[in-house]
Amino acid sequence: MNTASKLLGISELEQTASILKSVAHPIRLSILQLLVHEGRMSVNSICEILQSEQSLTSHHLSNMKLKGVLESKREGQKVYYSLKMEKMRNLLECIESCMGQ
Amino acid sequence: MNTASKLLGISELEQTASILKSVAHPIRLSILQLLVHEGRMSVNSICEILQSEQSLTSHHLSNMKLKGVLESKREGQKVYYSLKMEKMRNLLECIESCMGQ
DNA sequence: GATGTTTATTAAAATAAGTTAATATTTGTT
DNA sequence: AACAAATATTAACTTATTTTAATAAACATC
Numbered sequence: 001m002n003t004a005s006k007l008l009g010i011s012e013l014e015q016t017a018s019i020l021k022s023v024a025h026p027i028r029l030s031i032l033q034l035l036v037h038e039g040r041m042s043v044n045s046i047c048e049i050l051q052s053e054q055s056l057t058s059h060h061l062s063n064m065k066l067k068g069v070l071e072s073k074r075e076g077q078k079v080y081y082s083l084k085m086e087k088m089r090n091l092l093e094c095i096e097s098c099m100g101q
Numbered sequence: 102m103n104t105a106s107k108l109l110g111i112s113e114l115e116q117t118a119s120i121l122k123s124v125a126h127p128i129r130l131s132i133l134q135l136l137v138h139e140g141r142m143s144v145n146s147i148c149e150i151l152q153s154e155q156s157l158t159s160h161h162l163s164n165m166k167l168k169g170v171l172e173s174k175r176e177g178q179k180v181y182y183s184l185k186m187e188k189m190r191n192l193l194e195c196i197e198s199c200m201g202q
Numbered sequence: 203g204a205t206g207t208t209t210a211t212t213a214a215a216a217t218a219a220g221t222t223a224a225t226a227t228t229t230g231t232t
Numbered sequence: 233a234a235c236a237a238a239t240a241t242t243a244a245c246t247t248a249t250t251t252t253a254a255t256a257a258a259c260a261t262c
Contacts, residue, residue, distance in 0.1 A: 008134070013127040016200050020130070024121035025220085026114040033109070043239060056221065058240060063219095077229050077238050087202045094195030099117050101188045126250085144209060157251065159210060164249095178208050178259050 019085070022069050023095065027052055028060050032083075035070065036092050040082035120186070123170045124196065128153055129161050133184075136171065137193050141183035 008016065023029050030050050035041060047057050061081055064070040071084035083089060109117065124130050131151050136142060148158050162182055165171040172185035184190060 008131070010127065012200075013130055016196070017125050017127045017130050019200070020121060020125035020196070021219095024118050024125040026111065026118045027220095029114055029118050029121075030109070044237090053222080054239075055223075055241090059220080062240075074228080074239090077236095079239060087199045090202070091195065091199040094192065094199065095117065095121070098188045098192040098195065099113075099120070101191070122249095128250095145207090154252080155209075156211090156253075160250080163210075175209090175258080180209060 019067060019069065019088075022064050022067055022088075023092070025060070027056070028064060031057070031060060031064070031081075032069075032088065032092055033096075035081060035083050036089055040073075040080045042078040042080050044078070046081070120168065120170065120189075123165050123168055123189075124193070126161070128157070129165060132158070132161060132165070132182075133170075133189065133193055134197075136182060136184050137190050141174075141181045143179040143181050145179070147182070 023032060027050065031046060034046060034049060043054070043058060043061065046052070046061075047054050050057070061070060061072070065072060065081075065084075069083070069085045069088055070081050072079050072081045074080075124133060128151065132147060135147060135150060144155070144159060144162065147153070147162075148155050151158070162171065162173070166173055166182075166185075170184070170186045170189055171182050173180050173182045175181075
């Protein structure tokens with residue numbers, strides 16, 4: 001296998017980089033940790049636990065939903081977010097263990 | 102273990118997010134892949150393989166050097182870059198295998 | 203010391219991301 | 233229908249990142 005064949009194509013690179021951007025922000029990282037470890041959660045609970053503003057949190061949630069990382073389901077007044085992209089679970093675990101080193 | 106204790110503190114979150122930002126860009130991602138798989142490499146070789154502009158490549162390289170992800174060594178006219186942050190090797194392997202799924 | 207190569211630096215321009223505040227929407231309750 | 237609670241959306245603003253082009257610096261060779 002030569003060098004070139006190991007490299008991803010542009011669109012794969014861009015897609016990967018774009019997904020990684022989801023994790024590369026303190027608020028989004030902690031939202032992801034929460035959802036991976038605790039499962040689905042309402043926007044309000046997320047705000048309370050993370051002590052983050054409603055609007056800002058909502059923006060970050062939509063951001064990740066748009067990228068297919070999260071999904072949401074309304075139940076009455078509340079909207080519950082949860083992980084949609086399953087590979088994010090592995091990725092996050094890797095990140096946690098790599099960063100611990 | 103309760104929810105809060107699993108969450109990282111702000112400074113850890115910021116540090117992690119900041120390192121993840123290194124990977125969260127197509128050019129930097131491919132530079133990292135190259136260096137992880139091929140070892141040290143001169144700026145010129147990197148540019149050629151990635152078909153990226155010298156100046157832009159150099160900017161991304163300094164960016165990652167500044168964050169402690171890469172290191173560089175001049176040998177004659179050439180400057181060789183290589184991985185400095187060892188945990189980046191694991192992280193990148195995780196990313197590659199997670200993204201393949 | 204002039205010239206060519208390789209890399210870094212600077213500054214400007216272009217683009218993107220993050221934050222805030224205010225308001226809108228949806229649903230539930232009285 | 234009026235009101236409250238939960239969330240989303242919009243628009244303005246701020247800040248950061250990315251890209252480009254031009255130039256400088258470091259080294260090698262002649």
